[in-house]
Amino acid sequence: MTPGAFVRRVARPLVWVGAAVPGTWLLLDALTGGLGANPVETVTHRTGLTALTLLALSLSVRPTRDLLRFGALMPLRRTLGLAAYTYAVVHVLTYGVDQTYLSGLGVSPAAIVEDVRERPYVTMGFLAFVLLTPLAVTSTSGWVKRLGATRWRWLHRLVYLAAPLAVVHFLWLVKADLLLPGWFALAVAVLLGYRAVVRRRRTPTASSRLIL
């Protein structure tokens, strides 16, 4: 099997299955009453955490490729990014329903707009989500053709903005224990730092990239 075929036929399906595990688990918990005393909070937290984890993993594809000198890995970035976005959608929908219908407000965009404006951590999450949306929409190869590779690549650099915003969202919502969001902050900082260094030092030879 060529490396490309390996990634397409083995690695990518495995990543999809792996990414589906937290969701399946959440669904099973929901069906068996296993979401604990505050199910809405549990769903919000678990989907948010999974979305951010998958987002960070998608950022780590490129460094991993460079480290392993395994160029065929790159399609996994899209797989992980789309999976992250799927969880983010459930996360945001849960929030939306909680903020409107479950708050006795019916369909009320005003309640959401006010919350997004007034609570800095929600503003950050909202911005992250808004930035990720065009990336999810244009993730197909059809869109790469339509936009042209250069513009498409430029657009998809928005992820380097969305990821730190999601981390800030997490940092600002915890009350006192910054340990877990701190780990995410560190991971995303390292991944973005790597990216910045690679861009600056990029040379025509692949071997110089390896040194990094």
Place this chain on the structure above:
Amino acid sequence: MLIRRPDPIAGGEITDERVYQNRRRFLETMGLATLGLAAPGSLWAGGPPRALQSDELTPLEDVLSYNNFYEFGTGKDDPAKNAHTLRTRPWTVDVEGEVHEPRTFGIEDLWQRFTPEERVYRLRCVEAWSMVIPWLGLPLRDLLSAVRPTSHARYVEFTTLLDPEQMPGQRRGILPWPYVEALRLDEAMHPLTILALGLYGKALPNQNGAPVRLVVPWKYGFKSIKSIVRIRLVREQPTTTWNAAAPREYGLYANVNPMVDHPRWTQARERRIGELRKRPTLMFNGYADQVASLYAGMDLRRNY
């Protein structure tokens, strides 16, 4: 509105455990039925929540498994997992400071000297969730009267045990340990303020603040300090833990107030644990008739 009058309740009236258990089984059955049948219909039918202001007891299982007690971890389920390391016997509470007769009470003294009575109170967390819990406790003022505060006493300061061996959460400095809380003396002397020794008819489980904790039902839950080892009457306003950690977010008073939002979440509504739909939060957590006079003339927006 008040769930149960705060007058002394005869011992025989305390709900015995079988009733609790039955009630719980009933709630579980109802819960399943709701999930399976009623939910799709009622959830999307609109209109106000069915039991908007009913105050059913929160199932014991939830009271035991959903806790904020950072001494045992910051996850809601951490205290239930980790609090077994707390040793609640022997246990003493020093009552000292501006009092004529400072004393150390053993936990057994508290049980015997002040016959605990049942109080069913709403508990409203600053994170916008709430429970209804049948406490077993003694009016704090009975204890304070026993040590006779001096005329200089203006505040009462409470301190939690400091022992990282027993309280693993204290090994990390997420908050300045030990946890300290405080009340104005008149708040501490209010008949609704109790020292709880138990809940659901039994001694307090470790994760709920064993063996003795404060319960001030008209204030956000973080005021109701757990696992108390010292009560000190003082002249000056003490520095309290959350207030020191984030002064803009947590004031000394921390009275439940739907009109004054926490910077990170609205306080207008709350989710009663066990319910899906939120309900409006009541001024002073529904105890305004009893406590509003304590704050007459104060700007509650500033004194949050």
